[in-house]
Amino acid sequence: MRAEKITVQDVGKSYNTRHGPVMALDGITFSVAEGEFLCILGPSGCGKTTLLRILAGLEKEFSGWVEVRAAGSQKPINAMVFQENSVFPWMTVFDNVAYGLRMRRVPRELQRTVVQRYLELTGLAAFSRNYPHQLSGGMRQRVSVARAFANDPEILLLDEPFGALDEQNRLLLQQELLRIWELDRKTAVFITHSIDEAIGLGDRILVMTARPGRIKAILPIDLPRPRELVQIKGQPAFVALYQNIWKLLSEEVLRAREKEILPLALAEPGTKDDLYEKTISRG
Amino acid sequence: MLTEGRLSRIVSVLSPLFLLGLWETLARLNYLDVRLFSCPSRILGALFPLLWSGELLHHTLISLARIILGFFAGALPGVILGLSMGLFPMVRAMLEPMILATFPIPKLAIMPLILLVFGLGETSKVFTIAIGVFYLVLINTMTGVINIEPIYLDVAKNYWARRFDFYLTVAWPGALPMIFAGFRLGMGTALLLIVAAELSAARAGIGYMIWRAYDMFDIERMFVALMTMSLLGYVLAKGLDWLEARVIPWKQPSR
Ligand SMILES: Nc1ncnc2c1ncn2[C@@H]1O[C@H](COP(=O)(O)OP(=O)(O)OP(=O)(O)O)[C@@H](O)[C@H]1O
Ligand SMILES: [Mg+2]
Numbered sequence: 001m002r003a004e005k006i007t008v009q010d011v012g013k014s015y016n017t018r019h020g021p022v023m024a025l026d027g028i029t030f031s032v033a034e035g036e037f038l039c040i041l042g043p044s045g046c047g048k049t050t051l052l053r054i055l056a057g058l059e060k061e062f063s064g065w066v067e068v069r070a071a072g073s074q075k076p077i078n079a080m081v082f083q084e085n086s087v088f089p090w091m092t093v094f095d096n097v098a099y100g101l102r103m104r105r106v107p108r109e110l111q112r113t114v115v116q117r118y119l120e121l122t123g124l125a126a127f128s129r130n131y132p133h134q135l136s137g138g139m140r141q142r143v144s145v146a147r148a149f150a151n152d153p154e155i156l157l158l159d160e161p162f163g164a165l166d167e168q169n170r171l172l173l174q175q176e177l178l179r180i181w182e183l184d185r186k187t188a189v190f191i192t193h194s195i196d197e198a199i200g201l202g203d204r205i206l207v208m209t210a211r212p213g214r215i216k217a218i219l220p221i222d223l224p225r226p227r228e229l230v231q232i233k234g235q236p237a238f239v240a241l242y243q244n245i246w247k248l249l250s251e252e253v254l255r256a257r258e259k260e261i262l263p264l265a266l267a268e269p270g271t272k273d274d275l276y277e278k279t280i281s282r283g
Numbered sequence: 284m285l286t287e288g289r290l291s292r293i294v295s296v297l298s299p300l301f302l303l304g305l306w307e308t309l310a311r312l313n314y315l316d317v318r319l320f321s322c323p324s325r326i327l328g329a330l331f332p333l334l335w336s337g338e339l340l341h342h343t344l345i346s347l348a349r350i351i352l353g354f355f356a357g358a359l360p361g362v363i364l365g366l367s368m369g370l371f372p373m374v375r376a377m378l379e380p381m382i383l384a385t386f387p388i389p390k391l392a393i394m395p396l397i398l399l400v401f402g403l404g405e406t407s408k409v410f411t412i413a414i415g416v417f418y419l420v421l422i423n424t425m426t427g428v429i430n431i432e433p434i435y436l437d438v439a440k441n442y443w444a445r446r447f448d449f450y451l452t453v454a455w456p457g458a459l460p461m462i463f464a465g466f467r468l469g470m471g472t473a474l475l476l477i478v479a480a481e482l483s484a485a486r487a488g489i490g491y492m493i494w495r496a497y498d499m500f501d502i503e504r505m506f507v508a509l510m511t512m513s514l515l516g517y518v519l520a521k522g523l524d525w526l527e528a529r530v531i532p533w534k535q536p537s538r
Contacts, residue, residue, distance in 0.1 A: 053437075056441055058440060076443060079441065079442070082434060084434055086434045086435070088435060088452075088456075089533050090456035090457070090459070090531075090533045099438075099442050099452070100442040103443045103444045103448055103452075131533040133535045147442075151442065
């Protein structure tokens with residue numbers, strides 16, 4: 001048994017909204033071992049992002065207990081790849097990838113070598129002087145991934161990094177991510193709502209219930225590494241896992257759908273399409 | 284070959300020429316009263332002496348100096364206060380009521396007060412422009428800071444940006460496009476205010492030229508001044524475009 005890197009104990013979180021409190025997470029308990037790649041799978045709105053933000057220390061108000069064991073080195077504890085486009089539009093690709101290093105006052109020379117390395121690993125080397133608006137969506141997500149890896153954190157937190165991409169791009173980036181991750185096998189928590197992705201990337205899969213997010217199951221994935229994502233898809237172990245997870249998830253998706261009328265009334269305050277969504281749901 | 288783009292460029296050159304021709308023709312045929320509306324040939328006739336004598340340049344430079352001085356005198360504190368109000372809720376709480384209460388006062392309405400305080404000299408003209416520019420830049424800058432996408436704040440936090448780093452790498456560049464929008468609005472107001480400011484107690488400037496021409500019923504001179512004003516506005520707007528392209532190289536070419 002490897003040492004535990006992340007421990008999450010009975011974590012709960014509820015948001016206060018105009019319509020009263022909304023429970024996003026409830027009784028979440030799990031741990032992630034040093035060097036493990038954990039995938040979290042769950043229906044939309046079940047609290048995956050909330051959980052990751054708690055792990056990242058971006059969300060401070062929650063109940064329960066979270067510990068990330070730092071190795072006591074100079075490395076930052078975590079780096080997050082955000083679900084939405086989080087690449088700074090006002091910085092070049094190079095400056096975006098160098099951001100964490102720059103903020104930590106890493107010597108310039110070292111910054112340059114590290115950034116160059118990850119630009120090459122993500123196939124962005126030719127674009128280092130470009131601004132994000134000159135890149136495709138897939139390339140922007142690559143920048144976001146490179147930025148997280150270049151910062152050399154103790155744990156990696158990835159929130160559906162490839163969710164907005166098309167099938168081919170996604171497969172390409174998944175394979176790329178695996179290849180980079182294999183280099184030093186950092187502890188990683190990876191959120192997705194694609195079953196394929198979870199099985200292909202993870203050592204274990206944590207399946208969550210519909211809101212309020214609870215843990216429905218934790219499943220080990222016994223596929224050998226390094227993996228070729230296209231090849232493992234046909235393997236019996238993959239198919240069996242896929243069917244098992246689909247059964248668990250479809251129950252939850254159906255359960256979430258039954259409550260569909262409720263979430264509309266509970267829509268987050270202040271979001272841009274707030275009014276719009278209300279308008280179409282009435283019409 | 285006549286492409287779409289080329290055709291539209293030809294049209295946009297021809298249509299003003301056509302209108303000028305029409306104006307001239309109507310004036311010559313006495314359908315337009317040249318005493319009120321003048322005509323292109325007469326305006327050109329008035330333009331050249333004003334150009335050769337250097338009089339037009341003199342007035343233009345004086346107005347330009349007032350605009351630029353007033354613009355900087357208003358924009359600089361506008362940016363600084365706008366950034367502070369956007370970044371520090373305490374500063375905002377302190378200043379916002381005053382700003383919001385005084386913003387709607389038309390700047391023209393306080394000109395008499397400005398004249399009383401600063402006298403008839405240059406200061407009052409520069410100050411009038413500065414105050415108009417100030418509010419627009421301030422409000423835009425503040426809005427620009429407040430409306431920075433929260434995701435960028437999360438990134439800064441997640442990557443350990445210190446306070447000052449955050450100002451430099453997120454708040455400032457994030458607000459820059461809005462700041463420039465404020466500059467643009469401010470420049471428009473500056474052009475409006477210069478004419479008003481030069482109405483009272485000025486001895487030079489394009490605005491002065493216009494009012495002088497009015498007193499003397501010199502329509503041609505007035506048209507020359509108006510054309511200069513329009514050219515001045517165009518040049519200043521292009522200047523801002525040029526500056527923006529250098530300061531905000533990441534901006535997508537949208538227009
Ligand atoms: N700031 C907030 N204020 C109020 N409610 C919120 C806030 N953030 C999230 N929520 C609610 O908490 C629940 C969980 O949100 P979260 O973003 O964690 O879901 P998710 O699993 O990441 O969803 P998705 O797969 O669509 O990204 C949702 O119902 C959401 O409406
Ligand atoms: Mg999410």
